[in-house]
Amino acid sequence: xxTIQRKIWLLVSxxxxxxxxxxxxxxxxxxxxxxxxxxxxxRYLRMNEVTIASQxxxxxxxxxxxxxxxMNKAKIEKxxxxxxxxxxxxxxxxxxxxxxxxxxxIHLIDSLVETTNxxxxxxxxxxxxxxxxxxxxxxxxxxxxSEMTLTILxxxxxxxxxxYREIIDQSEELKKLGFWILLLVTSVLLLAxxxxxxxxxxxxxxxxxxxxxxxxxxxxxxxxxxxxxEIAFLAQTFDEMRININDLILEIQQKAQLEHELQQSKLLLxxxxxxxxxxxxxxxxxxxxxxxxxxKAYLDGAEETSDLLVSVAGLLRYNLKRIDRxxxxxxxxxxxxxxxxxxxxxxxxxxxFKKTIDxxxxxVNIPGLTLQPIxxxxxxxxxxxxxxxxxxxxxILRDGSWIIIEIEDSGKGISxxxxxxxxxxxxxxxxxxxxxxxxxxxxxxxxxxxGVDNLVxxxxxxxxxxxxxxxxxxxxxxxxxxxxxxx
Amino acid sequence: MRKKIVLLLGTLIIVFSYxxxxxxxxxxxxxxxxxxxxxxxxxxxxxxxxxxxLDTPFWNKVGQGAKQQAKEENVELEVWGSYGNDQEExxxxxxxxxxxxxxxxxxxxxxxxxxxxxxxxxxAFYGIPVITVANDVPVEESLRKTYVGSDQFWAGKMIAHQxxxxxxxxxxxxxxxxxxxxxxxxxxxxxxxxxLEGYPDINIIIRGTKDTNEQVISTTQQLMNEVPRATAxxxxxxxxxxxxxxxxxxxTQVEPYHIYTFDDGVESTALLEQGKLDGILExxxxxxGKESVKWLMEWITGKTVPLNSxxxxxxxxxxxxxxxxx
Numbered sequence: 001x002x003t004i005q006r007k008i009w010l011l012v013s014x015x016x017x018x019x020x021x022x023x024x025x026x027x028x029x030x031x032x033x034x035x036x037x038x039x040x041x042x043r044y045l046r047m048n049e050v051t052i053a054s055q056x057x058x059x060x061x062x063x064x065x066x067x068x069x070x071m072n073k074a075k076i077e078k079x080x081x082x083x084x085x086x087x088x089x090x091x092x093x094x095x096x097x098x099x100x101x102x103x104x105x106i107h108l109i110d111s112l113v114e115t116t117n118x119x120x121x122x123x124x125x126x127x128x129x130x131x132x133x134x135x136x137x138x139x140x141x142x143x144x145x146s147e148m149t150l151t152i153l154x155x156x157x158x159x160x161x162x163x164y165r166e167i168i169d170q171s172e173e174l175k176k177l178g179f180w181i182l183l184l185v186t187s188v189l190l191l192a193x194x195x196x197x198x199x200x201x202x203x204x205x206x207x208x209x210x211x212x213x214x215x216x217x218x219x220x221x222x223x224x225x226x227x228x229x230e231i232a233f234l235a236q237t238f239d240e241m242r243i244n245i246n247d248l249i250l251e252i253q254q255k256a257q258l259e260h261e262l263q264q265s266k267l268l269l270x271x272x273x274x275x276x277x278x279x280x281x282x283x284x285x286x287x288x289x290x291x292x293x294x295x296k297a298y299l300d301g302a303e304e305t306s307d308l309l310v311s312v313a314g315l316l317r318y319n320l321k322r323i324d325r326x327x328x329x330x331x332x333x334x335x336x337x338x339x340x341x342x343x344x345x346x347x348x349x350x351x352x353f354k355k356t357i358d359x360x361x362x363x364v365n366i367p368g369l370t371l372q373p374i375x376x377x378x379x380x381x382x383x384x385x386x387x388x389x390x391x392x393x394x395x396i397l398r399d400g401s402w403i404i405i406e407i408e409d410s411g412k413g414i415s416x417x418x419x420x421x422x423x424x425x426x427x428x429x430x431x432x433x434x435x436x437x438x439x440x441x442x443x444x445x446x447x448x449x450x451g452v453d454n455l456v457x458x459x460x461x462x463x464x465x466x467x468x469x470x471x472x473x474x475x476x477x478x479x480x481x482x483x484x485x486x487x
Numbered sequence: 488m489r490k491k492i493v494l495l496l497g498t499l500i501i502v503f504s505y506x507x508x509x510x511x512x513x514x515x516x517x518x519x520x521x522x523x524x525x526x527x528x529x530x531x532x533x534x535x536x537x538x539x540x541l542d543t544p545f546w547n548k549v550g551q552g553a554k555q556q557a558k559e560e561n562v563e564l565e566v567w568g569s570y571g572n573d574q575e576e577x578x579x580x581x582x583x584x585x586x587x588x589x590x591x592x593x594x595x596x597x598x599x600x601x602x603x604x605x606x607x608x609x610x611a612f613y614g615i616p617v618i619t620v621a622n623d624v625p626v627e628e629s630l631r632k633t634y635v636g637s638d639q640f641w642a643g644k645m646i647a648h649q650x651x652x653x654x655x656x657x658x659x660x661x662x663x664x665x666x667x668x669x670x671x672x673x674x675x676x677x678x679x680x681x682x683l684e685g686y687p688d689i690n691i692i693i694r695g696t697k698d699t700n701e702q703v704i705s706t707t708q709q710l711m712n713e714v715p716r717a718t719a720x721x722x723x724x725x726x727x728x729x730x731x732x733x734x735x736x737x738x739t740q741v742e743p744y745h746i747y748t749f750d751d752g753v754e755s756t757a758l759l760e761q762g763k764l765d766g767i768l769e770x771x772x773x774x775x776g777k778e779s780v781k782w783l784m785e786w787i788t789g790k791t792v793p794l795n796s797x798x799x800x801x802x803x804x805x806x807x808x809x810x811x812x813x
Binding site for chain 2 (some may be wrong): 099100103104105108109110111140141144148161168174177180181183184187191194198474
């Protein structure tokens with residue numbers, strides 16, 4: 001992980017390195033040029049020295065010839081020594097271009113020295129003419145040396161002309177180069193700094209945005225920061241925090257929903273209890289009266305009436321007892337039979353009741369008074385209004401782990417819109433119900449009891465009939481059972 | 488905005504990089520090589536070719552041939568000299584060459600006392616071999632090792648033969664030379680005379696002149712006055728043919744005259760092409776250059792000692808004008 005500090009260090013050191021390299025390059029190059037110029041200047045100075053030294057010899061020789069003392073001789077010897085030293089220096093100046101001239105030059109110096117020595121010799125031997133001749137010759141040679149110096153210098157200038165011009169051009173170009181490099185480095189530095197600052201501010205910006213989102217309460221968006229420094233670490237931690245908060249919120253939401261459902265089922269129960277209390281003012285009195293009436297009828301020989309009354313009493317008792325308790329399907333079917341007997345007594349031939357029951361399904365638990373309100377609905381809508389009566393068929397069958405209960409009538413049917421309103425609980429019609437428990441009440445209770453939605457469905461064809469289908473899971477989850485029993 | 492900044496900086500970087508690279512290649516381009524320094528005193532053999540007539544076609548060719556040969560022999564050779572027959576400068580160069588202790592001197596012979604003293608005494612004193620080229624000086628007077636060039640006597644004869652061929656066996660022939668004739672001119676003259684003397688009908692007028700244009704012109708004038716019936720001119724010194732023809736052309740037509748000279752003059756070839764000259768004697772300057780260096784090297788390396796003091800002769804040809812030229 002590159003930290004921000006490391007990034008800064010990297011940027012600065014790379015820049016320092018580049019500048020250092022440029023500085024060293026330019027310095028090195030300048031030094032080289034200077035050395036070259038120095039070498040050239042030295043060449044010229046040395047050649048000039050030859051001229052000066054040769055002229056010195058002539059002067060000294062002249063002095064000696066006029067006044068031949070030891071002191072003057074020593075002077076000449078010194079001059080000769082000087083010119084021999086210079087001669088050796090000049091020998092180093094030979095190159096391919098000027099080898100011929102410089103060699104000639106060196107030999108000219110030799111000749112000068114030789115002639116000078118001869119002149120001294122003649123002078124010492126008192127041969128005046130000889131020494132004067134030699135002096136004249138030495139003088140001529142000295143002149144030749146001067147001339148040759150000029151010639152060589154001239155040639156040197158020609159040889160080096162191009163070279164000098166290049167040096168001048170290059171130093172001009174070097175100035176330009178410095179300028180361009182300055183601009184180039186400036187732009188590179190600007191770009192690098194821009195990218196560098198971006199690499200720091202962009203993640204911060206992303207993080208700020210993410211924080212804003214969180215502050216607005218959107219916990220679902222992932223916090224993603226594309227970088228590899230401390231900010232990324234911060235973002236990661238931030239994201240973990242977001243996930244934790246999100247989880248907590250979900251949990252709270254679930255709990256709240258659960259609480260809400262509980263509240264609702266409690267309200268429903270209260271309502272049904274209230275209803276039953278309202279409708280049955282004194283059920284025990286009615287129950288006792290019914291029993292008395294039954295006995296009376298039996299005693300009077302009206303056995304059929306007596307049985308009917310027993311059924312009514314049984315139904316009434318069931319109603320009183322089972323509203324807030326789970327019962328088996330078997331008990332429900334039993335009550336249904338009693339209810340149908342009563343209705344048969346009422347409608348006689350108009351009511352045709354068919355039942356098909358799979359006995360193996362009767363052990364399942366079901367909330368009390370689930371089937372009776374639905375059958376009652378069928379009677380109300382399919383038998384009562386019809387002159388010729390109708391048919392109600394009742395089926396219990398098994399479909400895998402599900403128990404299917406079907407109640408079908410041959411009434412006028414219900415429109416699709418009404419079915420939906422009925423199932424969603426937006427249409428309430430409790431009138432005419434013996435138990436005061438409506439269709440919606442059944443649907444909701446089933447839903448709460450099993451904890452599963454859409455257990456009840458209605459199929460209807462207008463003019464032919466309506467079929468109510470109730471699906472019940474054979475085994476019920478324990479939790480919802482407890483919840484149900486708690487109320 | 489962000490993209491714009493990056494784009495702008497990117498463009499700037501590309502532009503500056505380009506300019507930097509262009510500038511850098513110019514600035515750091517290796518400077519042209521300086522001549523390699525020769526640290527040791529390499530004892531290459533140094534020869535000097537000295538002439539009084541630098542930058543004339545004839546001597547350029549001699550120099551060219553000499554340099555060519557020097558390259559082959561792997562020795563160093565420089566052409567020195569003076570311009571326009573400047574004897575003083577020429578002798579000075581010769582003296583410098585001697586004092587510079589060159590290994591050999593090839594020189595255009597000059598028939599003067601100073602030259603002879605230099606070659607006979609000074610060069611001999613330093614032990615420097617001197618050979619003459621193109622123009623000879625007799626060996627007894629100069630102590631030259633040998634002579635390389637045309638046989639001037641033979642060349643004179645060739646010109647004379649050509650003259651007779653064109654002019655016929657009778658006529659007045661004017662021969663123009665130097666007032667003080669150099670050895671080579673004497674040779675040429677001798678060759679011409681040698682032939683023409685065989686024809687009694689041919690009259691020879693020999694006249695010397697000083698070597699300025701004015702002098703040549705006035706001498707020509709005099710000659711044409713004195714010998715109005717002259718039929719032929721021969722310039723023994725080829726340099727005089729230019730002013731001579733100029734003067735003739737001023738007085739009368741050049742065409743009818745038979746004019747001959749040698750090819751070592753500046754204007755010789757040009758005048759021949761113009762048709763003003765009827766013929767020139769062509770020598771082999773390139774050969775001369777080559778041969779002189781060759782023989783000098785033979786002597787220095789000790790292959791041929793002594794050299795043939797009669798000289799090594801190069802070929803001569805007669806070049807004749809087409810005559811149709813205007």
